[in-house]
Amino acid sequence: MYGSYTGRSRTRRRAAGLRTTGTAAALGAALLLAGCSGDGDGGDKESAPTVEQQPKDKDPYWVNPDGNAARQVAAYGKDGDDKNAELIRKIARQPVGEWIGPDNPENEVRGVTEAAAAADRDALLVLYNIPHRDCGQFSKGGAADGNAYRAWLDSVAKGIGDRGATVILEPDALLHLVDGCTPQEFHEERYDLLKGAIQRLKQQPATKVYLDAGNAGWQSPDALFQPLQRAGIAEADGFSLNVSNFQTTDVSTQFGRKLSEKIGDKPFVIDTSRNGNGPYTGGDPAENWCNPPGRALGEAPTTQTGDELVDAYLWVKRPGESDGDCKGGPKAGAWWPEYARGLAGATK
Numbered sequence: 001m002y003g004s005y006t007g008r009s010r011t012r013r014r015a016a017g018l019r020t021t022g023t024a025a026a027l028g029a030a031l032l033l034a035g036c037s038g039d040g041d042g043g044d045k046e047s048a049p050t051v052e053q054q055p056k057d058k059d060p061y062w063v064n065p066d067g068n069a070a071r072q073v074a075a076y077g078k079d080g081d082d083k084n085a086e087l088i089r090k091i092a093r094q095p096v097g098e099w100i101g102p103d104n105p106e107n108e109v110r111g112v113t114e115a116a117a118a119a120d121r122d123a124l125l126v127l128y129n130i131p132h133r134d135c136g137q138f139s140k141g142g143a144a145d146g147n148a149y150r151a152w153l154d155s156v157a158k159g160i161g162d163r164g165a166t167v168i169l170e171p172d173a174l175l176h177l178v179d180g181c182t183p184q185e186f187h188e189e190r191y192d193l194l195k196g197a198i199q200r201l202k203q204q205p206a207t208k209v210y211l212d213a214g215n216a217g218w219q220s221p222d223a224l225f226q227p228l229q230r231a232g233i234a235e236a237d238g239f240s241l242n243v244s245n246f247q248t249t250d251v252s253t254q255f256g257r258k259l260s261e262k263i264g265d266k267p268f269v270i271d272t273s274r275n276g277n278g279p280y281t282g283g284d285p286a287e288n289w290c291n292p293p294g295r296a297l298g299e300a301p302t303t304q305t306g307d308e309l310v311d312a313y314l315w316v317k318r319p320g321e322s323d324g325d326c327k328g329g330p331k332a333g334a335w336w337p338e339y340a341r342g343l344a345g346a347t348k
Contacts, residue, residue: 051092053119059302061095061124061166061314062116068335069096069320087344088320088337095301096273097126097168097316102143105152109159122164122206126243126316127156130173130193135181146189153197157204164206168269168316169197169236171243175214178227195232202235210269210311213239216247216255217279225262237311238267244317245271246279246292249299253310260309267308272298273315276347290326291339296346319343 051065064070069092076085098112109125116123131149133142143149176182177190194211201209211233213224233239239259242252249272256268276296280288299313320340322329330336 053121054093054095054301056120058304059095059300060122060164061301062112062119062121063093063095064098064115067092067096068318069340072320072335072337072340084341087341090297090344090347091319091340094315095121095124096318097124097314099126099128099318100156102129102141102152104155106155106159109156109165110161113160113163113165116165117163122166123160124166124168124314124316125156125160126168126171127153127197128171130170130190132182132186132190134172135176135183146193149193150196150200153200157200157207160201160204160207162205165204166208166269166312166314167201167210168240168243168314169201169209169211170194171212171240171316172214174212174224174227174231175218178219178223191227191230195230195235198232198236208237210238210240211236212243213241213259213268215242215245216251217245221255221259221262224259228259228263233263233266236266238269239263240269240271240314240316242271242275244274244323245289246275246277246295248275248278249313251278253307257309265309267311269312269314270310271316272301272313273317273319274298274343276343287326290323291329291336293327293342294346295343296348297343 051063051070053063054061069088072088073085073092076082076088100108109123112125113123129142129149129152131142131145134140143152173190173194177187182190198209198211201207211228211231213228228239239256241247241256247255249270252270252275256270260266260268274295275298277294280292280295282288282293297319301313301315303312305311305313320335320337320343322332322334322336322339324332329339
């Protein structure tokens with residue numbers, strides 16, 4: 001995802017230390033039910049923000065009361081910095097994707113989904129562990145091989161159980177087959193893994209699966225529909241667009257509608273986490289994806305999109321986490337409060 005290709009989706013692997021563990025998620029649920037949340041560092045609960053759930057009929061997804069943004073609000077509040085606390089609260093009060101790590105996925109997913117169920121909400125999960133991930137670039141990694149991925153995926157499914165969850169499946173994985181970034185010798189296996197992942201996840205009775213299809217600035221519907229079919233889109237609930245990218249909601253919707261026509265009118269979801277001001281067009285085009293300045297939060301997450309083909313606007317990318325060590329940012333996935341403030345401050 002970090003190569004010289006332009007217009008590509010730029011998904012970031014979360015830093016290991018920032019992943020929500022099952023223990024943290026369960027703790028967050030307990031704090032939520034008590035009407036308050038800790039500051040993330042064992043601080044005084046009186047200085048911590050109360051993170052409430054969004055109305056279920058508008059947005060059924062779980063708001064993590066112990067997320068990075070919530071902790072930052074608590075820290076600013078403790079310091080008496082009310083202005084910045086209110087800025088970051090714009091992020092903290094919205095549900096965002098929980099990116100599941102490679103280690104102990106069953107316990108991690110169980111913790112998240114149990115916390116969500118305790119709040120009478122669904123979990124939003126992002127799976128990003130495909131072998132040969134990111135073509136060996138900055139987010140390289142993933143499972144060691146196909147069998148390791150299948151075992152990991154099976155653990156994820158067991159962790160979900162019968163609780164409500166929506167899964168965004170493998171951002172960029174399909175697109176890297178289309179654009180030639182992933183070597184040809186891995187193509188057949190990857191198609192098989194994606195199709196198998198959809199089938200395994202759909203064995204869970206309350207799980208929805210959206211296979212990632214990149215963004216409107218990267219490839220075309222004509223180039224995507226056959227790969228999506230080969231990867232098992234017919235058995236998925238739909239596809240996802242704009243993960244970690246900045247294409248506007250209008251542009252993404254039009255792109256999604258054209259693609260949907262070619263794959264049986266499948267619905268889709270759009271990542272609106274940072275697309276409020278659209279794509280960045282300044283500087284080096286090869287790096288306009290990486291921590292671009294002047295961006296803004298997009299539409300708040302909701303399932304009330306007003307479009308029968310758009311199932312939801314989601315914040316899949318977690319606003320405020322770095323795209324990588326560019327433009328003064330920390331490593332990919334690290335919480336960056338200055339950038340978070342910029343996104344919130346630029347939001348209309």
